[in-house]
Amino acid sequence: MLKKPKERVLKKAEAIQGTTFQPGTSIRFDDEGNLERVELGADQKVADVNFAASMPWVFKKGTTLQYQGIIFKAPRVPSKITIHEPMTLWGIDFPAETCFEPASAAGSIGDEGVNVIMFMQAQLGEATTIKGKEFPAHEYIQFYADGKVIYRENGEEKER
Numbered sequence: 544m545l546k547k548p549k550e551r552v553l554k555k556a557e558a559i560q561g562t563t564f565q566p567g568t569s570i571r572f573d574d575e576g577n578l579e580r581v582e583l584g585a586d587q588k589v590a591d592v593n594f595a596a597s598m599p600w601v602f603k604k605g606t607t608l609q610y611q612g613i614i615f616k617a618p619r620v621p622s623k624i625t626i627h628e629p630m631t632l633w634g635i636d637f638p639a640e641t642c643f644e645p646a647s648a649a650g651s652i653g654d655e656g657v658n659v660i661m662f663m664q665a666q667l668g669e670a671t672t673i674k675g676k677e678f679p680a681h682e683y684i685q686f687y688a689d690g691k692v693i694y695r696e697n698g699e700e701k702e703r
Contacts, residue, residue: 553584560610561592561619567604577617581608590620590660594647597660597688603628620647620660632663633688640668662687674703 550571560578567584583606590598608621624643644664662685669680685693692703
């Protein structure tokens, strides 16, 4: 049996671990053959196979995805997404070099399968103002589809 190369650049679109990656995408696998790191080769959606409804955004070419098989060996959602230019997610403008960590859930309600991104944690790439509040570079916040933003100030959780 031929072993897949640890790193490769896609020549055609290919669905791997829940994302349909476009040609030109650079992918790296871990020793077990699961995604480890990806650099998008084209503007595209991420986690489109199962999480399209709650991950509707098109990420720009060059966006970096990291996968860590901590809970699942082959996660269907990246553990970290790093954007390299400004982007708007759920109505919030984020600066370049912001890192997102999606919090996903998968299961069933009755007979229906459900896959959803419940919220995202972001580490801001540079100082920015969100909902009238100034946040310093590298600050962590959580944000939700309904526009809610959670952050910590003086050790206390606050909401905007």
